[in-house]
Amino acid sequence: EIINVDALEILDSRGRPTLSVHIGLADGSTGWAGVPSGASTGSREAVELRDHEDDSRYGGAGVLKAVGSVEGEIARLLRRCGWTSLAEVDEALVELDGTDDKSRLGANAIVGVSMALARALAAREGGLLYEYLVSEQVAPRLPVPHFNVLNGGVHAANPLDFQEFMIAPMCATSMSEAVQIGAEVYAALRRRLAAEGQTTTLGDEGGFAPQLTDPEEALALLVTATENAGYTPGLRGVAIALDPAASEFREPDGSYRVGRARLSTSELIKRYAVMIEDYPIWSIEDGLAEDDEDGWHSLTGRLGDRIQLVGDDNFVTNPKIIKSAIERGIGNAALIKLNQIGTVTETLQAIALCRDGGYAQMISHRSGETHDDFIADLAVAAGCGQIKSGAPARGERVAKYNRLLEIAAHDPHLPFGLPGVISRRHAF
Numbered sequence: 001e002i003i004n005v006d007a008l009e010i011l012d013s014r015g016r017p018t019l020s021v022h023i024g025l026a027d028g029s030t031g032w033a034g035v036p037s038g039a040s041t042g043s044r045e046a047v048e049l050r051d052h053e054d055d056s057r058y059g060g061a062g063v064l065k066a067v068g069s070v071e072g073e074i075a076r077l078l079r080r081c082g083w084t085s086l087a088e089v090d091e092a093l094v095e096l097d098g099t100d101d102k103s104r105l106g107a108n109a110i111v112g113v114s115m116a117l118a119r120a121l122a123a124r125e126g127g128l129l130y131e132y133l134v135s136e137q138v139a140p141r142l143p144v145p146h147f148n149v150l151n152g153g154v155h156a157a158n159p160l161d162f163q164e165f166m167i168a169p170m171c172a173t174s175m176s177e178a179v180q181i182g183a184e185v186y187a188a189l190r191r192r193l194a195a196e197g198q199t200t201t202l203g204d205e206g207g208f209a210p211q212l213t214d215p216e217e218a219l220a221l222l223v224t225a226t227e228n229a230g231y232t233p234g235l236r237g238v239a240i241a242l243d244p245a246a247s248e249f250r251e252p253d254g255s256y257r258v259g260r261a262r263l264s265t266s267e268l269i270k271r272y273a274v275m276i277e278d279y280p281i282w283s284i285e286d287g288l289a290e291d292d293e294d295g296w297h298s299l300t301g302r303l304g305d306r307i308q309l310v311g312d313d314n315f316v317t318n319p320k321i322i323k324s325a326i327e328r329g330i331g332n333a334a335l336i337k338l339n340q341i342g343t344v345t346e347t348l349q350a351i352a353l354c355r356d357g358g359y360a361q362m363i364s365h366r367s368g369e370t371h372d373d374f375i376a377d378l379a380v381a382a383g384c385g386q387i388k389s390g391a392p393a394r395g396e397r398v399a400k401y402n403r404l405l406e407i408a409a410h411d412p413h414l415p416f417g418l419p420g421v422i423s424r425r426h427a428f
């Protein structure tokens with residue numbers, strides 16, 4: 001019943017090639033997907049297929065081979081009759097690829113097909129995408145948006161080593177209020193930076209990229225901007241979430257470069273402990289490098305009952321890795337990115353494992369994005385209460401927030417915010 005499977009090489013928000021995928025079903029239902037792409041990737045992520053041997057196009061970053069995967073082998077597989085579910089198709093895609101990391105056909109090709117097919121099946125059912133994705137055990141809810149308003153690390157050309165400084169409007173009671181607060185704080189931050197003679201140029205995720213060095217300078221700016229916009233900085237007001245993306249600033253000798261300092265793992269953990277005293281930080285993602293396993297243990301022991309500790313580079317949305325992390329008690333939350341694992345079904349499995357194991361989930365975009373807004377529906381379906389999709393500015397970032405506003409308007413009964421189990425854990 002799948003009759004059309006087409007792919008196209010398009011551009012992502014960094015001007016690099018990526019794929020769009022179209023799928024058509026026999027009854028006329030169609031689905032589309034735009035494939036995201038990361039810059040600070042975990043080493044165990046599913047692997048994108050790029051035309052590395054052809055550097056005459058896009059410096060070797062073209063995706064024509066991945067387009068070929070979709071229109072060749074994958075299309076032939078999908079046109080076979082008798083598919084009964086997305087899960088069955090996703091499993092067959094994994095099998096057809098045959099590698100552990102989806103590198104043969106390309107995780108970019110596979111995830112695009114999986115997302116487009118999910119949309120086509122949702123369209124066939126006549127409901128919204130989130131209604132198709134939600135499982136019976138989950139109460140769907142609108143997530144608190146985590147707006148990445150200051151960019152550093154590999155996402156910006158400034159000296160700031162931490163990658164993401166996010167504001168989370170915990171005081172909001174609805175999606176539209178949360179979006180308004182985010183946009184107003186963002187505007188206040190722009191005014192503040194301009195007043196200080198700072199540059200207001202942007203990083204990859206639409207946040208400002210001022211010439212700051214220490215993370216505390218950035219944190220102080222967020223507090224000031226929040227106040228200037230007329231809101232209260234605080235865990236129950238406008239809270240802060242960090243993604244230092246520490247794998248990117250770990251030195252070969254195992255130390256961490258933070259501004260002018262070189263910190264050991266335990267010194268960095270102490271620095272975080274002070275930061276969460278001084279600033280309303282409720283969540284830290286990738287506070288340590290993906291291979292600093294002992295460090296993650298002490299970080300979790302030291303701060304895990306006070307704040308959310310999210311694994312991204314170390315968990316890579318991989319159900320097997322997340323399962324073992326839960327067993328070992330590493331972190332207490334997982335970042336969820338579709339293209340890190342490569343199919344919608346495995347992404348939903350990762351979410352379910354977290355839920356069953358008492359780990360929170362934060363649904364996430366990538367630094368390279370398209371106008372695809374799939375993750376908005378995924379966040380609502382997961383019922384996890386958290387999403388990050390960059391700044392409340394730039395088309396590819398606001399596409400997700402705008403979709404959440406559309407869902408909220410369409411389904412006014414949907415609850416908004418962190419689920420009680422998460423807010424109680426962190427004593428909100």
Ligand code: PGA
Pocket residue numbers: 037038039040041042243245312335364365366367368
């Ligand atoms: P990436 O960064 O999309 O560049 O990998 C996002 C993140 O680290 O969360």
Ligand code: ZN
Pocket residue numbers: 243245285286312313335
């Ligand atoms: Zn991250």
